[in-house]
Amino acid sequence: ALLLYFADTSVALVRRALRGERLTQAHREHVYQLLANQGGYSHAAVSLAMVTAGAVVVGALWSSWPIGLVVGAIVALVYLLSPRLFRVDMGVPTR
Numbered sequence: 001a002l003l004l005y006f007a008d009t010s011v012a013l014v015r016r017a018l019r020g021e022r023l024t025q026a027h028r029e030h031v032y033q034l035l036a037n038q039g040g041y042s043h044a045a046v047s048l049a050m051v052t053a054g055a056v057v058v059g060a061l062w063s064s065w066p067i068g069l070v071v072g073a074i075v076a077l078v079y080l081l082s083p084r085l086f087r088v089d090m091g092v093p094t095r
Helices: 003-018 031-038 043-063 065-085
Strands: none
Touching: 003 031, 003 043, 003 065, 031 043, 031 065, 043 065
8 A cells, every 4th residue: 555655756766866866855846736736736636536546556465466466566666657657847956
């Protein structure tokens, strides 16, 4: 159920580290923040989508581990790519 949070945090930290930014400095680069703040989606809509995605993964894992792992990987990938899929202005500074 925490898959999306873990994936989102990991990717945000890796991107920031690769750009040489301080990892302890506040930022707004998580997928949830991009969708809810810059994407124009309500926090309720983004939260509902995340809960639904988590329930789908848990349900798939409950039925079969191999299927659940594949579904989890697909759900995580779509979630991480969702700002690009929905054409959200990422507003991330470049160096």
